[in-house]
Amino acid sequence: MRIIGIIWGNLWLLIKEVLSLGKFRFIPPIKIERGVIISRRPRGKIILGEHVSLNHNSCISVTWDALLSIGSFSSIGDNNVIVAKEKITIGNNTMFGPNVCIYDHDHIFNAPGIIQDLGYKTKPVIIEDNVWLGAGVIVLKGVRIGTGSVIAAGTIITKDIPSNSLVYNKRDLIIKERY
Numbered sequence: 001m002r003i004i005g006i007i008w009g010n011l012w013l014l015i016k017e018v019l020s021l022g023k024f025r026f027i028p029p030i031k032i033e034r035g036v037i038i039s040r041r042p043r044g045k046i047i048l049g050e051h052v053s054l055n056h057n058s059c060i061s062v063t064w065d066a067l068l069s070i071g072s073f074s075s076i077g078d079n080n081v082i083v084a085k086e087k088i089t090i091g092n093n094t095m096f097g098p099n100v101c102i103y104d105h106d107h108i109f110n111a112p113g114i115i116q117d118l119g120y121k122t123k124p125v126i127i128e129d130n131v132w133l134g135a136g137v138i139v140l141k142g143v144r145i146g147t148g149s150v151i152a153a154g155t156i157i158t159k160d161i162p163s164n165s166l167v168y169n170k171r172d173l174i175i176k177e178r179y
Helices: 002-019
Strands: 024-026 037-040 045-048 059-062 067-070 081-084 087-090 101-103 105-107 120-122 125-127
Touching (some): 037 045, 045 059, 067 081
Parallel strands (some): 067 087, 087 125
């Protein structure tokens, strides 16, 4: 069954490559699990290295003129969301746990008008080689995560992380009576 999934994933991507006029490139073999959504707007570009794994129900979205590059031997976990409005680069040998979200943009909301019409602020996201993002990690715009770093589950990354770092949010559990 796994072999059929790999074959179907490669066939599906080949068809998508032909229809996208070179804006969707990949090096076989790759694995695409059930429920994966890949969305690319005109002039957007997606590049997948060899042995990339896109696991169940992940959503990849690349908008106008944006670039998403995922390096070889990288695994995108179940239910991940990756949205590129400018540029997201993911290195080789990276692992993402379930429910990871990566965004290279923020909504502009501090001006008068309808928020959804105000646009976005964008800044590239770079995740270097051999990085592990644990379950529920959120990576926001303008961040570089250095080679060999591990980001613990539930951490929100808002600034650059040096190479070979272990990053986690320390939270105290507060228990109070409701009444």
